[in-house]
Amino acid sequence: MELWFSEPHTPDIKLSIRVDRQLLSMESDFQRIDIFESPELGRILVLDGYVMLTEKDEFIYHEMIVHVPMAVHPNVKRVLVIGAGDGGAVRELTKYPEVEHIDLVEIDEQVIKACMEYLPRTACKLTDPRVFIHYEDGLKYVRSKENEYDLIIVDSTDPFGPGEGLFTREFYGNCYKALKEDGIMVNQHESPFYEADATACMRAHKRIVESFPISRVYQAHIPTYPSGHWLFGFASKRYHPIHDLDVYRWTERGLETRYYTPRLHQGAFCLPAYVEKLLRMVEVRD
Ligand code: AG3
Numbered sequence: 001m002e003l004w005f006s007e008p009h010t011p012d013i014k015l016s017i018r019v020d021r022q023l024l025s026m027e028s029d030f031q032r033i034d035i036f037e038s039p040e041l042g043r044i045l046v047l048d049g050y051v052m053l054t055e056k057d058e059f060i061y062h063e064m065i066v067h068v069p070m071a072v073h074p075n076v077k078r079v080l081v082i083g084a085g086d087g088g089a090v091r092e093l094t095k096y097p098e099v100e101h102i103d104l105v106e107i108d109e110q111v112i113k114a115c116m117e118y119l120p121r122t123a124c125k126l127t128d129p130r131v132f133i134h135y136e137d138g139l140k141y142v143r144s145k146e147n148e149y150d151l152i153i154v155d156s157t158d159p160f161g162p163g164e165g166l167f168t169r170e171f172y173g174n175c176y177k178a179l180k181e182d183g184i185m186v187n188q189h190e191s192p193f194y195e196a197d198a199t200a201c202m203r204a205h206k207r208i209v210e211s212f213p214i215s216r217v218y219q220a221h222i223p224t225y226p227s228g229h230w231l232f233g234f235a236s237k238r239y240h241p242i243h244d245l246d247v248y249r250w251t252e253r254g255l256e257t258r259y260y261t262p263r264l265h266q267g268a269f270c271l272p273a274y275v276e277k278l279l280r281m282v283e284v285r286d
Helices: 058-070 088-093 109-118 138-143 161-167 169-178 195-211 247-252 262-268 273-283
Strands: 003-010 013-019 021-027 032-038 042-047 050-054 078-083 101-105 131-134 149-155 179-188 214-221 229-236
Touching: 003 032, 003 042, 013 032, 021 109, 032 109, 042 109, 050 058, 058 088, 058 149, 058 179, 058 214, 058 229, 058 262, 078 088, 078 138, 078 161, 088 101, 088 149, 101 138, 138 161, 138 169, 149 169, 161 169, 161 195, 169 179, 169 195, 179 195, 195 214, 195 229, 195 273, 214 262, 214 273, 247 262
Parallel strands: 078 101, 078 149, 101 131, 149 179
Antiparallel strands: 003 013, 021 032, 032 042, 042 050, 179 229, 214 229
């Protein structure tokens, strides 16, 4: 007998992954949580039917959401990570000794529990003494913060369900306020390829452009997400993602990465013509 997990990427396209077994299936107060073991991709975390990560390709997403801003900002001490209960972003952040304090705000305690139990490779640094976990809605958490963080990483789900509030103008405005005067916000920015995702992507970009003086989009290839072509947003008060990239400083650290390199960093901001066009459509301020 063969067991398959499928995620619909559009009403007419789906990605199917053969699984050996299901390690967890539960309904939390916020969502359905499933964890599978698969021969090709290792363990897979699925929330409400959407793949959040697979052990095989999560390094791409987590390296790109963390090392891009870290190679630009000269001195990140305090970081706020929103979502990301799997711990992947935290694992990459803890590689930097100058990071003193990481607030991880995850709405669903059950996601953290599940990942600690079944995804030790991503959750391994959630117990680092610099990490403070808050089980709260990120939208609410950030409202009361002012001038506190050097970096905010928005590692959300798609813009429906519990993650919806993390794509609103109010949220981006509050992130701006929560950042110090040279702070950076990075967010997972959906895919430009299929229509529904592209619409979400444009909507998020418009709101971020309206909230931050510098706002650029970069890309990565993430095989298990819809279309495999994924975007990230880089929004900042002072630093430019390419002009302020310090290749020497980052290389000197000798961090080991499997996807990110400072060379790739620069290339990641060169977007295909159709993506530039999508983004430009919402960049004009009215
Ligand atoms: N964040 C979710 C990315 C969106 C995936 N979408 C999808 N499969 N339809 C990933 C969390 C990893 N820390």
